[in-house]
Amino acid sequence: MNATAETTIRDIVTEDYRAAAVFQQHGIDFCCGGNKTIDEACRGRGLNAAQVLSDVARACATPDTSGQQFGAWEPPALVDYIVTKHHGYVRQAMPTIAAYTRKLSSVHGPNHPELIEVERLFAGVVAEMTMHMMKEEQILFPFIVKLAEAAAQNRPAPPIPFGTVANPIRMMEDEHESAGNALARIRTLTSGYQPPEDACTTYRVGLQELEAFEEDLHAHVHLENNILFPRALRLESELR
Numbered sequence: 367m368n369a370t371a372e373t374t375i376r377d378i379v380t381e382d383y384r385a386a387a388v389f390q391q392h393g394i395d396f397c398c399g400g401n402k403t404i405d406e407a408c409r410g411r412g413l414n415a416a417q418v419l420s421d422v423a424r425a426c427a428t429p430d431t432s433g434q435q436f437g438a439w440e441p442p443a444l445v446d447y448i449v450t451k452h453h454g455y456v457r458q459a460m461p462t463i464a465a466y467t468r469k470l471s472s473v474h475g476p477n478h479p480e481l482i483e484v485e486r487l488f489a490g491v492v493a494e495m496t497m498h499m500m501k502e503e504q505i506l507f508p509f510i511v512k513l514a515e516a517a518a519q520n521r522p523a524p525p526i527p528f529g530t531v532a533n534p535i536r537m538m539e540d541e542h543e544s545a546g547n548a549l550a551r552i553r554t555l556t557s558g559y560q561p562p563e564d565a566c567t568t569y570r571v572g573l574q575e576l577e578a579f580e581e582d583l584h585a586h587v588h589l590e591n592n593i594l595f596p597r598a599l600r601l602e603s604e605l606r
């Protein structure tokens with residue numbers, strides 16, 4: 367990887383997703399803040415850019431054998447993957463995790479009042495993500511697939527029902543930020559998903575599931591904000 371302090375977080379994570387774990391450790395937002403350069407992201411958090419770059423280089427030193435070089439995928443395949451893998455997971459995980467947060471808040475809320483706030487925050491994530499994924503699947507993603515098909519077949523751009531694709535993209539990015547912020551707040555409230563001494567099994571498993579949900583959300587939002595959406599914007603401007 368030939369990254370410098372001027373390379374964007376987006377480009378680094380798109381080239382090799384193993385860099386995401388390094389950014390996560392340094393508290394650098396790689397999915398909603400992906401358009402920042404390493405230098406900008408580090409300055410904002412008082413980090414040493416050279417150190418972060420050397421950590422990235424170490425994490426990505428061996429060849430990437432994940433088979434997931436999503437930057438090279440065509441939009442229809444990427445949309446399919448996002449919907450099957452990430453939307454599928456979110457839909458399956460949300461009811462289970464919401465049930466955990468309700469149980470934790472009612473059983474342990476008296477001793478751990480932060481769990482009441484966790485329940486409220488996660489209920490907000492469920493409501494928001496349910497609508498959000500529906501908008502992507504019914505409106506934005508089919509339009510992006512049409513753009514890609516038109517470009518592949520040398521046809522003009524399909525009629526654009528929302529002025530420019532930048533409009534729904536901006537809305538989706540705002541919603542990503544809102545869900546990401548709610549999960550970041552849950553992370554803080556639970557001291558990084560660390561169960562306290564007196565935690566029962568439900569408590570521990572509930573926190574593990576929340577942590578897995580946040581991790582999946584970051585991977586999911588990365589594919590949309592950093593790969594699919596910039597691609598759709600480029601396609602639209604090329605077809606005009």
Ligand SMILES: [Fe+2]
Nearest residue numbers: 448499502590
């Ligand atoms: Fe999505």
Ligand SMILES: [Fe+2]
Nearest residue numbers: 502538542590
């Ligand atoms: Fe999304």
